[in-house]
Amino acid sequence: MADIRMYSTALSENNVKEIYENSKVIIPTKNDASGGFVSQTDLKLWLPLVEGHDVLAYDGSGNGNHCTIVNDPDWVTGQTGCPQLVTGYNRPNEFKNARSNYVQVASDGSSTFANQNYTVAGWINPIAGTGAGDKAIFSYDYTSHVDPYYAIQVRMINNGKLFFAWNNGSNYQYMETPSAITSDNTWCHFACTYTSGSQKIYINGVEVSSTTRTDTITFYNQEVWIGKNNYGSYFDGIINEVVVYNSVLSLAQVQAL
Numbered sequence: 001m002a003d004i005r006m007y008s009t010a011l012s013e014n015n016v017k018e019i020y021e022n023s024k025v026i027i028p029t030k031n032d033a034s035g036g037f038v039s040q041t042d043l044k045l046w047l048p049l050v051e052g053h054d055v056l057a058y059d060g061s062g063n064g065n066h067c068t069i070v071n072d073p074d075w076v077t078g079q080t081g082c083p084q085l086v087t088g089y090n091r092p093n094e095f096k097n098a099r100s101n102y103v104q105v106a107s108d109g110s111s112t113f114a115n116q117n118y119t120v121a122g123w124i125n126p127i128a129g130t131g132a133g134d135k136a137i138f139s140y141d142y143t144s145h146v147d148p149y150y151a152i153q154v155r156m157i158n159n160g161k162l163f164f165a166w167n168n169g170s171n172y173q174y175m176e177t178p179s180a181i182t183s184d185n186t187w188c189h190f191a192c193t194y195t196s197g198s199q200k201i202y203i204n205g206v207e208v209s210s211t212t213r214t215d216t217i218t219f220y221n222q223e224v225w226i227g228k229n230n231y232g233s234y235f236d237g238i239i240n241e242v243v244v245y246n247s248v249l250s251l252a253q254v255q256a257l
Helices: 013-021 251-256
Strands: 043-047 067-070 102-106 118-126 135-141 150-156 162-167 172-176 188-195 198-203 206-211 224-226 237-245
Touching: 043 102, 118 135, 118 150, 135 237, 150 188, 162 188, 162 198, 172 198, 172 206
Parallel strands: none
Antiparallel strands: 043 237, 067 102, 102 224, 118 188, 118 237, 135 150, 135 224, 150 162, 162 172, 188 198, 198 206
């Protein structure tokens, strides 16, 4: 008998399947003295992105939002993975601008991601050229690259800062970090939270930027992507452990991811 576990939350069918297929899998929740328990009730998407083969990326949220990696995934071997993961556990996809590969999360985001309160978070590791052009991380965009541009967009911009954008129905609104969030070949955790009247960016579990804009976002019947946006910006590097909640996580909850 080995590897007996008890969780303080009800695991979904997909959670159980991931544990069965890889005993080192980590369910993205914890409950400790930090008060950082993250309820999975509001979890809409959880993509570890560490399958190591094929073009499918499995959603562990229990919502069945399984994804497809477009344009020839490049599964990396010998990668220790982001600090949250057990060393040697994952074989992540390496996103490459030259290959234009990305994850199609949904063909129409309006049924799952059209929420006026949300959190988008994940781990990133840019492999080259942190300051060279935009690097799309998570995009739920307008039909074309004109106002109002974005419903939800997270990307690195050419000075290495993290850029987080949404719209007010007519124009795009945005915020960014005060400085570069990481360097090449270095892991970084980000979390962006939105509700009308309060928007925040957390980097490595620390709040680094906030605004208090009062907006109502207009969402579209458009695709949702990881590693790509609607004007052809792609990510260069690794993206792991992407989660989307239809609620605003607290600082302690962000630190628990």
